Amino acid sequence: MVYFDSIEHMLAGAKERELPLWQFVLRVSAGDTGMTEGASWQQMQRTLDAMRACDEDYDPEARSRSGLVGGDAEKLRLAVDRGESISGPFVGDILQTALRMGESNACMCRIVAAPTAGACGVLPAVLLPYARRYQTRDSELIRALYVAAGFGAVIAARASISGAQSGCQAEIGAAAGMAAAALVYLHGGDEEQMAHGCAIALKNLMGLVCDPVAGLVEIPCVKRNAIGAMDALSAAELALAGIRSRIPPDEVIDAMRAVGEALPPSLRETGRGGLAATPTAQALRSVLL
Amino acid sequence: MNVFDLIGPIMVGPSSSHTAGAVRIALVGRKLLGGRVAEAEILLHGSFADTGRGHGTDRALVAGLLGMESDDRRIPDSFEMARQLGLAFRFGTVELRGAHPNSVLLRLKSPTGDAVELEAASIGGGRIEVRRLDGMPLCFTAEQPTLIVTNADQPGSVADVSHLLAARGINIATFQVNRDSRGGRAIMVIECDATLPASLVDEVADLPGILKAVCVN
Numbered sequence: 001m002v003y004f005d006s007i008e009h010m011l012a013g014a015k016e017r018e019l020p021l022w023q024f025v026l027r028v029s030a031g032d033t034g035m036t037e038g039a040s041w042q043q044m045q046r047t048l049d050a051m052r053a054c055d056e057d058y059d060p061e062a063r064s065r066s067g068l069v070g071g072d073a074e075k076l077r078l079a080v081d082r083g084e085s086i087s088g089p090f091v092g093d094i095l096q097t098a099l100r101m102g103e104s105n106a107c108m109c110r111i112v113a114a115p116t117a118g119a120c121g122v123l124p125a126v127l128l129p130y131a132r133r134y135q136t137r138d139s140e141l142i143r144a145l146y147v148a149a150g151f152g153a154v155i156a157a158r159a160s161i162s163g164a165q166s167g168c169q170a171e172i173g174a175a176a177g178m179a180a181a182a183l184v185y186l187h188g189g190d191e192e193q194m195a196h197g198c199a200i201a202l203k204n205l206m207g208l209v210c211d212p213v214a215g216l217v218e219i220p221c222v223k224r225n226a227i228g229a230m231d232a233l234s235a236a237e238l239a240l241a242g243i244r245s246r247i248p249p250d251e252v253i254d255a256m257r258a259v260g261e262a263l264p265p266s267l268r269e270t271g272r273g274g275l276a277a278t279p280t281a282q283a284l285r286s287v288l289l
Numbered sequence: 290m291n292v293f294d295l296i297g298p299i300m301v302g303p304s305s306s307h308t309a310g311a312v313r314i315a316l317v318g319r320k321l322l323g324g325r326v327a328e329a330e331i332l333l334h335g336s337f338a339d340t341g342r343g344h345g346t347d348r349a350l351v352a353g354l355l356g357m358e359s360d361d362r363r364i365p366d367s368f369e370m371a372r373q374l375g376l377a378f379r380f381g382t383v384e385l386r387g388a389h390p391n392s393v394l395l396r397l398k399s400p401t402g403d404a405v406e407l408e409a410a411s412i413g414g415g416r417i418e419v420r421r422l423d424g425m426p427l428c429f430t431a432e433q434p435t436l437i438v439t440n441a442d443q444p445g446s447v448a449d450v451s452h453l454l455a456a457r458g459i460n461i462a463t464f465q466v467n468r469d470s471r472g473g474r475a476i477m478v479i480e481c482d483a484t485l486p487a488s489l490v491d492e493v494a495d496l497p498g499i500l501k502a503v504c505v506n
């Protein structure tokens with residue numbers, strides 16, 4: 001039985017074996033890779049630790065090799081700390097965590113690809129501030145990561161998690177879908193709500209193009225991590241309130257795949273369309289390359 | 290399904306294909322050479338040549354040649370480390386016909402004068418494929434222990450090599466044989482389920498008709 005070709009099959013598989021979704025994902029993944037469940041859990045703990053280390057070790061002075069990226073997370077932190085944030089400290093924390101991760105990635109620090117390096121900020125940007133606010137234990141965060149991975153596996157199988165193949169909807173969009181499901185889990189939602197949270201987040205970023213300036217994972221990637229995290233937060237809020245995606249989650253993923261296939265190559269990581277084609281981006285490119 | 294393909298790898302940024310994959314390619318090159326690299330000519334192709342510098346592909350490749358893994362925090366400092374450790378490297382660009390856009394050609398020399406030349410591609414998510422070794426076309430990912438044997442294209446070699454593996458109780462996962470029509474050479478690529486001991490690789494190298502045996506564990 002293939003479980004991760006659709007959200008429907010994944011949830012049915014968990015139900016059939018009478019396991020919570022996180023545990024079902026852990027079990028199948030451990031079985032498929034020949035890892036013990038204990039070793040998989042430990043590796044996930046290391047993964048969580050690596051996300052946290054990246055957040056804590058953020059260097060406000062670091063700049064990417066192009067010099068285009070760095071320092072913005074710190075600007076936001078200072079503004080939030082001064083009480084100037086419109087949306088308050090929790091959302092402020094999410095936004096700055098996303099920027100810290102995205103900037104650290106561009107500055108060649110150690111990050112966790114989730115599902116890709118460019119989108120590495122989205123998941124930690126919802127998990128770490130949530131844990132800071134609610135004093136969530138690591139074991140709960142690790143379970144949430146398994147939930148996120150389960151939804152990510154379906155997105156990868158049914159559509160794609162590569163900007164070169166399907167545009168940024170498959171990187172930041174997929175990360176947002178995974179993060180929304182994880183947040184719904186953490187906040188006590190059921191499996192249907194996780195699926196709808198994921199679907200709503202994917203719908204909101206559907207069609208997002210991959211248009212990195214000068215081909216570098218910097219502009220617009222870093223800031224898109226912030227928007228991916230906000231997308232996850234709003235989708236999770238909606239799903240937790242019992243709001244459903246009118247289009248079933250699997251059909252949403254199919255639509256995402258079709259949209260990805262319809263995107264011209266210039267909008268799929270080639271650095272030739274979208275923002276990368278603007279006069280300013282062209283000028284930056286000629287200076288940098 | 291592997292959860293760590295979705296949440297992972299833990300790596301030094303900014304790009305799994307341009308940075309993490311590049312480290313892995315170079316590390317495989319180092320293993321194919323059998324250890325320390327003294328001299329390296331690094332020729333970048335396609336997107337590696339176009340955007341490699343901004344992605345740190347150059348530093349990542351040198352880091353791999355020094356033996357670092359793709360999550361090593363010293364990757365950004367690899368050029369300075371290479372200077373200290375006596376690795377001389379030179380970058381260039383190359384047009385490889387029909388190659389994947391993220392490809393590189395590495396010409397490596399050991400301190401004792403052994404040499405290896407490999408062409409490899411970073412195919413996404415930090416995964417790689419070696420596409421050519423010492424000019425011979427082949428394909429392997431180095432995700433499993435892999436034994437690569439070059440032999441004079443004559444009967445019996447395949448059986449001899451599989452016998453040696455069986456005698457050690459090493460299970461073969463995949464076995465490819467590629468022929469080089471020009472030189473009368475053949476190359477076997479054997480992916481195995483268990484780590485390959487150095488003594489076994491030496492035994493294979495001593496078999497009649499075998500020109501070279503190397504492994505990546």
Ligand code: SF4
Nearest residue numbers: 118163168171210221
């Ligand atoms: S714009 Fe492209 S490279 Fe940047 S995060 Fe999105 S998919 Fe990745």
